Amino acid sequence: MALLEVSHIDTYYVDSHILFDLSLTVEAGEVVCLLGRNGAGKTTTVRSIVGLTPPRDGAITLRGRDIVGLPPFRIARLGIGFVPEDRRVFPNLTVHENLEVARRTWGNGSASPWTEERVFDLFPILRERRRQAGGTLSGGEQQMLTIARTLMGNPEILLLDEPSEGLAPIVVETLREQLERLKASGLTLVLAEQNVRFVSDLGDRVYILEKGMVRYQGSMARFLADDEVRQTYLAV
Amino acid sequence: MSGLSVGMFLFLVSVGMSLIFGVTRIVNLAHGSFYMVGAYLMVTLVEVLPDRPWAFWLALVAAPLGVAVLGGAIEVGLLRLIYHRDPLMQLILTFGLILVISTLVLLVWGPDNKSVSRPDALAGSVLIFGQRFPSYYLLVLGLAPVVAVGLWLIFYRTRWGMLIRAATVDREMLGALGVNVAALYTQVFAFGSWLAGLGGALAAPTVAVALGMDGDVLTTAFVVVVIGGLGSFAGSFISALLVGLLQSFGILVFPAVSIVLLFAIMAVVLIVRPWGLLGRPEE
Numbered sequence: 159m160a161l162l163e164v165s166h167i168d169t170y171y172v173d174s175h176i177l178f179d180l181s182l183t184v185e186a187g188e189v190v191c192l193l194g195r196n197g198a199g200k201t202t203t204v205r206s207i208v209g210l211t212p213p214r215d216g217a218i219t220l221r222g223r224d225i226v227g228l229p230p231f232r233i234a235r236l237g238i239g240f241v242p243e244d245r246r247v248f249p250n251l252t253v254h255e256n257l258e259v260a261r262r263t264w265g266n267g268s269a270s271p272w273t274e275e276r277v278f279d280l281f282p283i284l285r286e287r288r289r290q291a292g293g294t295l296s297g298g299e300q301q302m303l304t305i306a307r308t309l310m311g312n313p314e315i316l317l318l319d320e321p322s323e324g325l326a327p328i329v330v331e332t333l334r335e336q337l338e339r340l341k342a343s344g345l346t347l348v349l350a351e352q353n354v355r356f357v358s359d360l361g362d363r364v365y366i367l368e369k370g371m372v373r374y375q376g377s378m379a380r381f382l383a384d385d386e387v388r389q390t391y392l393a394v
Numbered sequence: 395m396s397g398l399s400v401g402m403f404l405f406l407v408s409v410g411m412s413l414i415f416g417v418t419r420i421v422n423l424a425h426g427s428f429y430m431v432g433a434y435l436m437v438t439l440v441e442v443l444p445d446r447p448w449a450f451w452l453a454l455v456a457a458p459l460g461v462a463v464l465g466g467a468i469e470v471g472l473l474r475l476i477y478h479r480d481p482l483m484q485l486i487l488t489f490g491l492i493l494v495i496s497t498l499v500l501l502v503w504g505p506d507n508k509s510v511s512r513p514d515a516l517a518g519s520v521l522i523f524g525q526r527f528p529s530y531y532l533l534v535l536g537l538a539p540v541v542a543v544g545l546w547l548i549f550y551r552t553r554w555g556m557l558i559r560a561a562t563v564d565r566e567m568l569g570a571l572g573v574n575v576a577a578l579y580t581q582v583f584a585f586g587s588w589l590a591g592l593g594g595a596l597a598a599p600t601v602a603v604a605l606g607m608d609g610d611v612l613t614t615a616f617v618v619v620v621i622g623g624l625g626s627f628a629g630s631f632i633s634a635l636l637v638g639l640l641q642s643f644g645i646l647v648f649p650a651v652s653i654v655l656l657f658a659i660m661a662v663v664l665i666v667r668p669w670g671l672l673g674r675p676e677e
Contacts, residue, residue, distance in 0.1 A: 208570055234572035246567045248560045255556045260571040311572045 159222050161186040161346055162207070162238075162315055167216030169206045169370075176202045177213065177370040184315065184348055189341055191357045191378070192350040193392060194367035200350035201243055203367065204319050207348075208240040209233040220315075235264050239313025243320045245300040247307070249293025253284050256292050256303055260310040277306040280336055298329035302336070315346040322356045330356060354392060358382060366391045399534040399600065401638020403429075406593030407611055408618040409545065409630040410586035416562040416624065417582045420473060420484050424491035426612030428587045432461045432594025433603045434499055437508040450513040458591035465587025469580045477579075492612075496605060508603040530599055537596070542631055549627060558582060614641070617660045623673020633671060 162184040169177040177199050184190045192200045205211040207218055209230040218226050225233050234240065248256050257274050278285040281302040287295060292303060301321060308316060321337070322330045337360055341347060351357050364381040366374040374387050381387060411425045439453035468491065476483050511517070516530040549555035557578055560568050569575045601607065618637050622629030640656060663670065
């Protein structure tokens, strides 16, 4: 059984139909990339999974359990971590407080591996900023804080929406290494991205979305070898 | 002196109102009614409890808790149904609550004014700068910093306070991080009601406990919250003291214009700093 299975979902924002019969699967330990241009439906796919914009039709199962219609906090507690687009740190809370509000307080919290200390080991810059308000951090630091914050809930799958967007190349490179380390630790990742170079080393499999539908799926290696696919769906 | 104590009651009511608005975005028009219920519960508790020195203090603890339970029940039973609706619906609902609560109070406690006698230990008065002040006011004034510091500690030193501050900025994100925001709303609403109830219970021995007290405190608390900045805790504190003093001195110095003065100040604040003295501009 796949860890996460999205089957034939249709998602709407009020009356506009965004996702059409979209299906994808994520196996434990994999890094799955959702690629596509702006407006292709990447964000909506992620929001459908985490329950912020639940699909009207279709099913989403986590280890075989249907999660459609559960409130987002229940879905988060089942182990799906969400790292939103545009960072969304709590600007009025310090780095420490941002981590603290997201700390796992449900289930057997003591057995869980992510602590503030371990998160700081992965993102050392955050340790230096511990007492600083989230709103005063740079873009890259905020991105690291959003990831660190979600890790505090000890997710099994981490869904990241455009993590490299708007960051300086050197910061993007640091971030890529950090995600590489998360992957090596066995965490399952779903990356919604436009930046193919950012995910080409990291990803195992690729889904390409266009107009709310899956247009292509395959291994990262096959995708990288196929210039035509890149030209058709991703070139701007 | 009495101005400062009035400021203290106002602070308790308005900080609760501001807190509820900050988290749930509900402008709770029934907040003054919670203050009134707190005062009436105080009347009843002091009556039914045995005539012992501790009875007053027990009542002072129990009455606000009763109001907190009432507030929590109202949030779960009514407000939860309308968070996603038009803000106008919320105003209509909470306005409706004013009418319902005041009718219920009339049915339970009757139309006559009530009073609560001060505890024996504080029934007298003290001389300060050659003037006599009821010693009960000293209790109220002593409690002010305690409550203010207590609230500060809750907001800035507890995880619950962090959740509240996070919820005022981005509720959706907080939910996606595994926090049960609906439960947090109920807790915040009950806590805000508790503060209003505490204000009412503390004020009961200094005023005539009467049916109109909900409206009076609501209007003034509104002014306090607007001047201080909606959602700003320090702002509510400063502005409550200001308004309390202004009301007391205003009535002494120029009685005719004291009410007008209050709203004039609010108008000036709204023009110069629409987000209040210590509030933050909304994006």
